[in-house]
Each structure stands twice: as C-alpha cells, then as structure tokens.
Amino acid sequence: MPHQQAMKTNLKKAQKEFVQDLYDRKKSSLTASAYTKDLDQLIKYLFNCGVTAVEEVSSRHLEEFLQNLYDAKKLSPKSVSRKINSIKSFANFLVTRNYLTNNLAKDIKHPKLITKAPKIFSKTECLALREVARKDPKTLTMIELMLQTGIRISELAGLEVSHLSLGRPATLFVPQRESQKERVIPLNTKAKEALQKFIDTERQVNSAFLFTTRSGKAILIRNIRSSMERLFKRAGLKGSKVNDFRHTFTGHQLAMGVSLQTICRVAGHKTLTTTEKYLKYMKIKKPGIKEVLEEI
Known part of the structure; x- marks a missing residue:
C-alpha cells in the first residue's frame, strides 16, 4: 500500500524502537549490541543507496546488501548468517508494528555452514x-x-x-x-x-x-x-x-x-x-x- 511522504518512517528511528523492544523483552545486552551493530551496517548501506525510510526498502536491497558482505567485506558464511538473523528479527518487528505489510526478509535463506571441530588442547x-x-x-x-x-x-x-x-x-x-x-x-x-x-x-x-x-x-x-x-x-x-x-x-x-x-x-x-x-x-x-x- 503506498504511503504519503509525511507518513514514512526513518530507518534509524525504527532501529531505535527495535532495540528498545529487545530490552523490553528481556533480551541480553550482548544480543542487543550485536543486533545494533548489524543493523548499523545495513542502514549505512541503504543510506548509500539513497534509501532512508522503512517503506523504501525492498527485498532486492536486502539481497544486494548480503551479497556485498560476501564480495566486498569477505565475511564468512557464519558471520553472514548472524547478520541474517538480525535482519529477519528487524523485519519481523517492522511488520508487527505495522510499518510494513509484508516481511521483506522471510524468503532470505541462511548459507550452508560447515561445522568445524572445536580446538581441544592436548x-x-x-x-x-x-x-x-x-x-x-x-x-x-x-x-x-x-x-x-x-x-x-x-x-x-x-x-x-x-x-x-x-x-x-x-x-x-x-x-x-x-x-x-x-x-x-x-x-x-x-x-x-x-x-x-x-x-x-x-x-x-x-x-x-x-x-x-x-x-x-x-x-x-x-x-x-x-x-x-x-x-x-x-x-x-x-x-x-x-x-x-x-x-x-x-x-x-x-x-x-x-x-x-x-x-x-x-x-x-x-x-x-x-x-x-x-x-x-x-x-x-x-x-x-x-x-x-x-x-x-
């Protein structure tokens, strides 16, 4: 549904509300900090694309951001998977707060992870x-x-x-x-x-x-x-x-x-x-x- 320009929600404002919601739901400070950093990175990317409002974000923006993590940032699949968790949680929050009608991240798949054996000292x-x-x-x-x-x-x-x-x-x-x-x-x-x-x-x-x-x-x-x-x-x-x-x-x-x-x-x-x-x-x-x- 199209929104009037005056009704658009700034991404940083929505992020702030999301982080406060994490604390309200008794999530750990480590979780809140990790999600904040991940979303800071996403929002910076979106701003560079000229996207500043929640309603302007598309699934394509999210897919391109994740691809950028692989190509330019050289992140491991495990690190990307963690950021996907952050994005999915944020997208779900935006839907529950009626900022979006559709969950833009619902079809994003996690990369396959190769589980390494832990280091055990002899x-x-x-x-x-x-x-x-x-x-x-x-x-x-x-x-x-x-x-x-x-x-x-x-x-x-x-x-x-x-x-x-x-x-x-x-x-x-x-x-x-x-x-x-x-x-x-x-x-x-x-x-x-x-x-x-x-x-x-x-x-x-x-x-x-x-x-x-x-x-x-x-x-x-x-x-x-x-x-x-x-x-x-x-x-x-x-x-x-x-x-x-x-x-x-x-x-x-x-x-x-x-x-x-x-x-x-x-x-x-x-x-x-x-x-x-x-x-x-x-x-x-x-x-x-x-x-x-x-x-x-």
Whole structure:
C-alpha cells in the first residue's frame, strides 16, 4: 500500500524502537549490541543507496546488501548468517508494528555452514600454557579455573569471592547471567589449590571481585581475551581462542569417563545434545558414568 511522504518512517528511528523492544523483552545486552551493530551496517548501506525510510526498502536491497558482505567485506558464511538473523528479527518487528505489510526478509535463506571441530588442547599444550603463565599468578589461576571447570569468559570476569567455597566439598557458584541459569560447580583439587594460593598471596582484598584491575574493579572481558591471546602466541598456540579452554574441559572430561549428564550440568550446556557432539570430536564410542570431575 503506498504511503504519503509525511507518513514514512526513518530507518534509524525504527532501529531505535527495535532495540528498545529487545530490552523490553528481556533480551541480553550482548544480543542487543550485536543486533545494533548489524543493523548499523545495513542502514549505512541503504543510506548509500539513497534509501532512508522503512517503506523504501525492498527485498532486492536486502539481497544486494548480503551479497556485498560476501564480495566486498569477505565475511564468512557464519558471520553472514548472524547478520541474517538480525535482519529477519528487524523485519519481523517492522511488520508487527505495522510499518510494513509484508516481511521483506522471510524468503532470505541462511548459507550452508560447515561445522568445524572445536580446538581441544592436548595435555602437552595445557602444560605449555601453564608454563608461559608461571610468573603471572592471576593469569595462571584463570587458566586453571577455565580448564578445570569449563566456565565461560563472561562468568570468569564476573566471579566474586563470595561465589567460592573452598572447604569440603569445594564448590564454585555461578550466578544466573541473562539467558544462563545459575549452577554450582564442584572444584577438583587442582582448581581448589590454584584458587587458594591466589587468594592467599595475590588477590586484592579491597574488592568483592575475584579477578580485578589495579584499581580494584572487575577485570574486563576484553582484557582477559587480550591477555590470553598473548599467552597463546607465547605457547605456540597462535589462533587459539579463550573458548577453547571450555572445549578442552568438555572433551577431556568425557575422555576420562565423566558422564554426559555431569558435564552438561557443570558446563551449563542448554541441552545434552551440545555435550554429545564432543563424543565424535574425541572419538568416544561409549560415554562414561563417573559423576565426579577429573583433573586436566
């Protein structure tokens, strides 16, 4: 249906309303940030095409934008697929708010993705990482904690001392974070000893957070990531990612006979299917039945 010029909706205005709707529906700040960046890129492309209003956008514009991501931006199919999710969500929002009568993105197909096996550090590589971090107690403790518990980098950054119980049994409480449920992780001897040593000798006592900056504030995720990337290079593991610690935890625990259910619960996987994939990566035919975490 044609619209009068005065009734047209500016794309940036619609984007702002969409992002606010994400927050209203309790979507995570990470999700909102990712969608904002993706739509910023789309809207910039549309503006360069002379398209500034929602009603002026066509399916052809969206298809050409996505093709541009492949040709000019050289993005991977996985990155393009994520942007398609953002576009589809935005298009659906525009329909529900009656800015559009038809969903322009409904026929857009996701590219086929080739699932790569995750990087799982060998025992030798784990030793190499510990060795290069030997003179940096904070980094060494973070490495040990990620290897022995499989916690996410965001969970690591937000840990407070009150989340730890280093008695018998030793446990780590991971509070609910956005879409992740709270859970209690049993700490094996390596994790417990590393934490106890760090708290007794290195930790700043004037902060509630376990890992802090020099000013006592919680360490930032990007700082952890930068620190680990430097560490990977020094250990000869260039190209590795922080999330590889989590893959390593899951893979090695399965290899040592810990049950799928135990690992799924400890790692905070949303479904058992996620954990089961590692059986193939580790070439395990029959999963174990142990309910206690082993040491890596």
